Amino acid sequence: MSNRILLAALVVTLLAVTGCGDRAAGQGGDLRGKVFVSTSVTEQGKPKALVEGTSIELSFTDDGRVIARAGCNMIQGPVTLDDGKIEAKDLSSTAMGCPNPDLHTQDDWLTKVLGASPAWKLDGGNLVITGSDAEIVLSAEKEEKLDxxxxxxxxxxxxxxxxxxxxxxxxxxxxxxxxxxxxxxxxxxxxxxxxxxxxxxxxxxxxxxxxxxxxxxxxxxxxxxxxxxxxxxxxxxxxxxxxxxxxxxxxxx
The missing domain is CATH 2.40.128.270 (Lipocalin)
Known part of the structure; x- marks a missing residue:
């Protein structure tokens, strides 16, 4: 009986270690150093039209920052990705004048989404970011070749x-x-x-x-x-x- 109890405890321990390892891998290790570009954006369950010729772009740096672009200014700041949440409370933006006022509005919208601790997950090759009333699906940018x-x-x-x-x-x-x-x-x-x-x-x-x-x-x-x-x-x-x-x-x- 004691051997069975010992074996059961060992299995539980191994499962716990494996589970912790999976969570650690999900704390940004799959995102760092990658760039993602939007393929679809929805708001309140309906498709959200972006300014013509623009897309949402997110870059996750190796030193723990997120760099976001929505067609005009660059938005950036420190980010943590623990527990499936994007925590980026201290975002700053460049102050470049945009040719279209709608671009400023789009920048502000993206800043608000990222600053509200949205959930994130990897779905195949896509990054899915889900906020209270918005969802952004992005695909990993392909690495350019010399040819x-x-x-x-x-x-x-x-x-x-x-x-x-x-x-x-x-x-x-x-x-x-x-x-x-x-x-x-x-x-x-x-x-x-x-x-x-x-x-x-x-x-x-x-x-x-x-x-x-x-x-x-x-x-x-x-x-x-x-x-x-x-x-x-x-x-x-x-x-x-x-x-x-x-x-x-x-x-x-």
Whole structure:
């Protein structure tokens, strides 16, 4: 009899430990480092129309913050996710003027929902947030891959980041170890190899016709970033290529 009692106690203990482990895993470990974008929004049981061209976006950082966007300003603050609740009482927002007053209203609505301790759960690949009279269903944003076309958005020189002079267009298309280059005026190509967080470019060739001043500035920055081994980082839809000297370019897919 004593052996049976001991075995039963051991089973209960194991179940309790397993249960605690599951709860701990649900306290944000499944959300940290991820970005979610809304697929549906309801209010008082009815579909809620968002401002045209916008969506609800939530990012959960590794250092315990939530960053929310609803089409205009950025809303952020510390967050805890214990016991299936989003606790974000100390949210702040940027004060950027929005072109449409409805965007301000939408920002305020999202701040109110997140600040009211809504419930959250993962349903398959979706994050479901449920408040007193609203529900937001969001899907995890897919991680961008290097392959594909990237458009130049800024030029980096040390710690300085500048916009593209004259709005000169430039693109890089990566595919199967080869990158096709449009540097604003001239075109070219190179082979590349990826090793961890570095890319080594080789055999860069390009046309060499005379271009305007802005085009030449863009071309110099792009070609410099394709010279030998450079560090690369993909942050959502942004790709940065950085040389050993700290110069480089930022592109967007």
């Amino acid at each position: 594909g076309e990237w458009t130049l958005t800024s030029i980096v020189s040390g710690e300085a980041v500048s916009s593209i002079p004259g709005g000169v267009p430039a693109t890089l298309r990566f595919e199967n170890g080869k990158v096709e280059v449009f540097a604003g005026c001239n075109t070219g190509s190179a082979s590349y190899k990826v090793d961890g967080q570095t890319i080594t470019f080789e055999s860069l060739v390009h046309t060499d016709k005379a271009c305007g001043e802005n085009e030449m500035t863009v071309e110099k920055a792009v070609l410099n970033a394709l010279n030998g081994q450079v560090a690369y980082k993909i942050d959502r839809k942004n790709l940065s290529l950085t040389t050993a000297k700290g110069d480089g370019v930022v592109l967007k897919k």
